Amino acid sequence: MxxxxxxxxxxxxxxxxxxxxxxxxxxxxxxxxxxFEDTMYQDEQEKIxxxxxxxxxxxxxxxxxxxxxxxxxxxxRWRESSYEKDLIENGHIVxxxxxxxxxxxxxxxxxxxVKTSEGMAGFQKRKLQSKSKIFQLxxxxxxxxxxxxxxxxxGVMLTRLFCQRKGIGERRSELENFxxxxxxxxQLINIIKDYRKDIARGWCYIPLTITERYQIEINxxxxxxxxxxxxxxxxxxxxxxxxxxxxxxYIKLLPLGERSIxxxxxxxxxxxxxxxxxxxxxxxxxxxxEEVAFILDKSTTYAQSNSSLEEDYLGIRGSYADYFDLPE
Numbered sequence: 001m002x003x004x005x006x007x008x009x010x011x012x013x014x015x016x017x018x019x020x021x022x023x024x025x026x027x028x029x030x031x032x033x034x035x036f037e038d039t040m041y042q043d044e045q046e047k048i049x050x051x052x053x054x055x056x057x058x059x060x061x062x063x064x065x066x067x068x069x070x071x072x073x074x075x076x077r078w079r080e081s082s083y084e085k086d087l088i089e090n091g092h093i094v095x096x097x098x099x100x101x102x103x104x105x106x107x108x109x110x111x112x113x114v115k116t117s118e119g120m121a122g123f124q125k126r127k128l129q130s131k132s133k134i135f136q137l138x139x140x141x142x143x144x145x146x147x148x149x150x151x152x153x154x155g156v157m158l159t160r161l162f163c164q165r166k167g168i169g170e171r172r173s174e175l176e177n178f179x180x181x182x183x184x185x186x187q188l189i190n191i192i193k194d195y196r197k198d199i200a201r202g203w204c205y206i207p208l209t210i211t212e213r214y215q216i217e218i219n220x221x222x223x224x225x226x227x228x229x230x231x232x233x234x235x236x237x238x239x240x241x242x243x244x245x246x247x248x249x250y251i252k253l254l255p256l257g258e259r260s261i262x263x264x265x266x267x268x269x270x271x272x273x274x275x276x277x278x279x280x281x282x283x284x285x286x287x288x289x290e291e292v293a294f295i296l297d298k299s300t301t302y303a304q305s306n307s308s309l310e311e312d313y314l315g316i317r318g319s320y321a322d323y324f325d326l327p328e
Contacts, residue, residue: 055117119149181246
């Protein structure tokens with residue numbers, strides 16, 4: 001887990017018991033789908049086939065032997081040297097462990113893996129049909145649709161799993177109002193952090209409505225002026241903040257007694273909004289080891305106090321407003 005996502009390795013490590021095992025395995029399965037989508041070693045047609053073959057493993061109530069047989073052909077469809085490829089080639093181990101978690105948990109995850117894989121395949125199909133070297137999303141609605149299928153669905157999985165706990169289940173209807181924004185907020189931060197890398201591999205998640213506003217040519221992304229870079233951030237900030245605000249509301253609904261689950265949610269939330277401050281202030285996008293240690297220490301306090309977490313978040317949220325006239 002630390003090799004494919006250091007950030008999520010930290011917060012998943014806060015969980016305990018069956019929830020820990022299930023979230024760990026669920027994340028790794030979602031990560032396998034992400035790797036099929038992101039690889040630069042296959043074209044769109046091949047990625048569509050991979051994602052649909054992967055989704056078939058989780059469609060219907062298949063037993064372990066059937067799933068392992070279906071997965072076998074996916075392991076060596078391309079070769080590279082990376083931790084992500086190692087995960088795919090050892091995905092059969094993840095599937096075996098997946099059958100050690102409660103059946104009720106698998107019934108939650110299975111249809112969501114199908115949904116995210118099919119959603120990713122749908123975007124790959126659109127790029128294929130466009131015949132564009134760089135496929136760009138049209139507007140904010142398309143951006144939100146994409147973020148939902150790759151990240152918002154994870155919020156749905158987490159809420160359904162957390163609600164297996166009685167104290168959390170009593171607040172299910174309220175939590176469901178905010179479960180999707182949690183994943184989308186973090187995905188949007190990654191998008192404005194990595195849009196140059198994404199364009200290099202043929203994808204532009206910064207919508208056309210934004211790049212046109214600032215006369216940005218996506219095939220010349222390395223020559224952007226400071227004003228154009230700020231324009232991208234300025235256009236994205238209000239949307240991201242809306243989702244971050246909903247994330248705070250989600251965390252505040254989690255009972256204070258559910259410390260491990262609150263820690264799991266609080267750590268990426270803080271990492272996200274503090275990373276966003278660096279991006280807004282154009283101070284890079286990396287959180288240092290010292291800052292991570294500070295965040296982990298603060299998270300322990302915030303797990304016991306919603307008001308302390310809210311105070312820290314709103315203080316940093318205010319710095320976004322200072323730069324880009326964000327409405328209060």
